[in-house]
Every structure is written in structure tokens, then in C-alpha cells.
Amino acid sequence: MPELAAPLVEWYGRNARDLPWRREGFGAWGTLVSEFMLQQTPVARVIPHLEAWLDRWPTPGALAAEAPAEAVRQWANLGYPRRALWLHRAATEIRDRHGDVVPRDVDALLALTGIGDYTARAVAVFAYGDHHPVVDTNTRRVLARAVAGRGQPGPPSRRDLVDMAAVLPDDVEAAAVVNAAAMELGATVCTARSPRCEACPLADVCRWRAEGYPDTGDTRRRQAKYEGSDRQARGAVMRMLRDAAPSAVPLETIIADWPDRRQRDRAIDSLVVDGLVEASDGLLHLPRGRTGPDSTIPLS
DNA sequence: GATCCGTGGAC
DNA sequence: TGTCCAAGGAT
Numbered sequence: 001m002p003e004l005a006a007p008l009v010e011w012y013g014r015n016a017r018d019l020p021w022r023r024e025g026f027g028a029w030g031t032l033v034s035e036f037m038l039q040q041t042p043v044a045r046v047i048p049h050l051e052a053w054l055d056r057w058p059t060p061g062a063l064a065a066e067a068p069a070e071a072v073r074q075w076a077n078l079g080y081p082r083r084a085l086w087l088h089r090a091a092t093e094i095r096d097r098h099g100d101v102v103p104r105d106v107d108a109l110l111a112l113t114g115i116g117d118y119t120a121r122a123v124a125v126f127a128y129g130d131h132h133p134v135v136d137t138n139t140r141r142v143l144a145r146a147v148a149g150r151g152q153p154g155p156p157s158r159r160d161l162v163d164m165a166a167v168l169p170d171d172v173e174a175a176a177v178v179n180a181a182a183m184e185l186g187a188t189v190c191t192a193r194s195p196r197c198e199a200c201p202l203a204d205v206c207r208w209r210a211e212g213y214p215d216t217g218d219t220r221r222r223q224a225k226y227e228g229s230d231r232q233a234r235g236a237v238m239r240m241l242r243d244a245a246p247s248a249v250p251l252e253t254i255i256a257d258w259p260d261r262r263q264r265d266r267a268i269d270s271l272v273v274d275g276l277v278e279a280s281d282g283l284l285h286l287p288r289g290r291t292g293p294d295s296t297i298p299l300s
Numbered sequence: 301g302a303t304c305c306g307t308g309g310a311c
Numbered sequence: 312t313g314t315c316c317a318a319g320g321a322t
Contacts, residue, residue: 021318038318045308045317079306079317086320116320136318155301156319183318192316193311223315226306235306274305 002205004146005169005178011201012181017188020047021126022180028102028127030054035119036087041078043187049078060091061100069286072276073242081238081276085287086114104128117161125179131172133164134179138186142202143167145190149207150216152192233258233267241277241286248283 020026021034033053037046053074057063063071068088075084090112094102102123103109109120121132137153143163144153153160164182168175189200197203208214226232236255251268258264268284271277278287 035318040305040317040319041307042309042317077307079308080319082305083320114320118319122318134318137316138318157301187318220315221302224304225314227313231304231306238306270305 002146002202002207004167004182004202004205005174007201007205008181008185009174009177012177012184015188016180016184019043020050026127028104028123029058029060031127032090032102032119032123033087035122036083036090036114037078039083039119040080045078049074049076057091059100060094060102063088063091064095067287067289068275069246069288072238072286073245076242077239082274083114085275089113090115102127104130106130106132117158121161125176129172129176131168131175132179133161133168134183135160135164136183136186138184138190139164139179139182140186141192142182142186142190145195145208146202146206149211149214151208151213152216152218152220154219228260230263230267230270233260233263234271237264237267237271237284238276241284245286248280248285251279251282251284254284 016022021031030050034046034050037050037053056074057066066088068085071084071088072081075081078084093112094100097103098108103112104124104127106120106124109115109123110117115123118134118136121134122136124130125132125134137156140153140156140160143160144150147163147167164179167182168178185200185202189196190202197206197209200206203209224231233255236258240255241249254268255264268277268279272279275287277284279285
């Protein structure tokens with residue numbers, strides 16, 4: 001295995017972007033919120049939302065004190081609104097289980113709603129400076145190319161953590177930098193579509209490059225079409241409820257002109273199941289949390 | 301392990 | 312214009 005850590009550290013020192021969560025003393029709560037927002041949402045779209053969020057809710061307890069509806073509304077158009085619900089839930093868990101302090105232990109982090117292998121280790125490493133492999137889609141692509149000689153990574157696997165751990169130096173601070181550098185390289189140089197190998201610090205040791213960029217077979221699955229999908233219908237419902245803030249909307253007026261009535265009903269029903277909306281007295285609204293008995297009535 | 305889950309920008 | 316992609320996680 002080629003030595004990747006040293007060139008990554010050197011490159012990162014000169015090329016790291018100045019991002020909010022890399023500021024000194026950004027804090028574990030800020031790191032956690034940023035990681036939630038960055039789950040499948042590009043950096044450029046996250047930054048303004050992140051700052052507004054932390055401005056409004058500087059601690060987990062501040063967020064937990066409000067209804068989930070407020071989190072979903074503040075989430076705005078970041079996409080995947082379940083993440084807002086999960087972040088609110090995680091904030092409540094942090095307040096109740098951890099004295100309003102974001103935990104440092106990976107297993108404690110993994111036990112929080114909406115936190116998986118990536119986010120748990122990202123918080124432990126970037127907020128607390130501990131020694132763990134942090135593996136996101138960028139890192140997986142860098143390792144796939146530089147080490148495995150493949151153009152694209154295979155499906156995510158727990159083995160990715162082992163692979164990254166093998167690259168990390170023993171030194172705790174250096175390991176954190178290597179984690180960040182692998183992600184940064186994948187995000188800015190070793191990109192999915194047109195990698196800029198001429199600017200890559202790993203070009204000399206990259207197996208994929210050395211072997212002439214073989215087409216190793218792309219196992220990626222095509223993303224389902226969005227136009228006309230259930231997801232689009234759900235998105236339209238959520239947008240309508242967000243814009244109707246803070247009031248409830250008569251159920252029958254919700255995306256009433258949606259072309260496919262079955263799909264429209266299915267979207268609302270699934271959102272209720274997910275806890276993203278609640279129905280009561282023929283009205284639909286964002287989740288208010290525990291407001292008393294019978295605050296939620298099944299649709300059918 | 302395969303699927304589902306939003307939204308918008310880049311090419 | 313359509314396709315691809317984006318600091319994943321839950322089921």
C-alpha cells in the first residue's frame with residue numbers, strides 16, 4: 001500500500017477551503033448540525049442555512065425546547081426533511097441523556113437518531129480530536145482510485161472503515177488531518193466526473209492512474225427519476241406546509257391540483273407515517289410534538 | 301444489501 | 312434537456 005498520509009497532509013495544508021465548521025472553536029453542536037445538513041446536500045447550499053440555524057438554536061436544548069415543526073420549517077429547502085426531524089430528535093436525546101452536551105463517544109453518538117457511521121466519527125474526530133477513520137463518499141472514491149485502482153468505489157461497506165484506518169497515521173492530530181484531507185481531495189480534485197489529476201498530490205502513487213484509468217465497471221445504480229415521483233409529491237406537500245406557516249391547512253386543499261390523486265394521497269399518508277406531518281380535524285400541519293391526547297388522527 | 305428519501309446546480 | 316451528483320441513514 002502506498003503512503004498516502006504525508007502527501008495528503010502537505011496538500012491539505014495549502015489547499016483546504018475556509019469553511020465555517022473548520023473555524024477554531026466552532027463547537028461540537030455546530031459540527032453536529034453541519035454534518036446533518038451535509039448529508040447529501042452540497043456545501044455551498046448548507047453554509048447559509050447552517051449559520052441561521054446556529055444563530056437561532058445555539059445549543060441542543062434550545063432546539064429541543066421548540067416543536068419539531070420549527071425545525072422542519074427552518075430546514076427550508078435543504079431537502080430530505082426527515083433530517084430536520086431527526087436532528088430535533090437527536091437534540092432532545094442529547095439534552096435528556098447527556099446533559100445538553102454532544103457526546104464524544106462513538107457508540108453514544110451512534111445511538112442518537114439520524115447519526116450513522118460517518119456522522120458519529122466525523123463528530124468524534126473533527127469536534128473532539130479523537131482517532132477514528134472517517135469515511136464519506138469522497139474518501140471512498142479517493143481510496144477506490146488511489147489504492148484499489150478502480151474508477152468508482154463499490155457500494156458502501158463497513159470494510160471502508162478498515163480500509164481508511166489502514167491509511168491513518170498513529171498520531172491523533174495527524175490522523176484527523178488525513179481524514180479531512182481525503183474528504184477534501186475527493187470533493188475538490190478527485191471528483192466523480194472529471195478528476196483533476198494534474199493537481200492531485202497522490203498522482204504519483206495512484207493505482208488507477210498508473211494502470212491507465214481502466215474502466216473497472218461502474219456498480220453505481222442510476223438515481224430514480226424525480227419528475228413524477230412520490231418524492232416529488234412529498235416535496236410539494238412539505239413545501240406547501242412550510243409556506244403556510246404557522247397555520248394548518250385544510251386537508252383537501254393540499255396540492256389539490258396534483259395530477260395523480262392516488263400519488264397525492266400516498267404522499268400525505270407516508271409523510272404522516274414518517275412523522276413529518278400531522279392531521280387533525282381535517283387539517284394538515286407540521287409536527288407539533290406531544291401536545292396532548294388525540295392530537296393526531298389517522299388519515300384513513 | 302437494496303431501496304427509499306428532496307432539491308437544485310453543473311455539464 | 313436530461314442526467315448526474317451531492318460530507319448518509321433508516322428500514
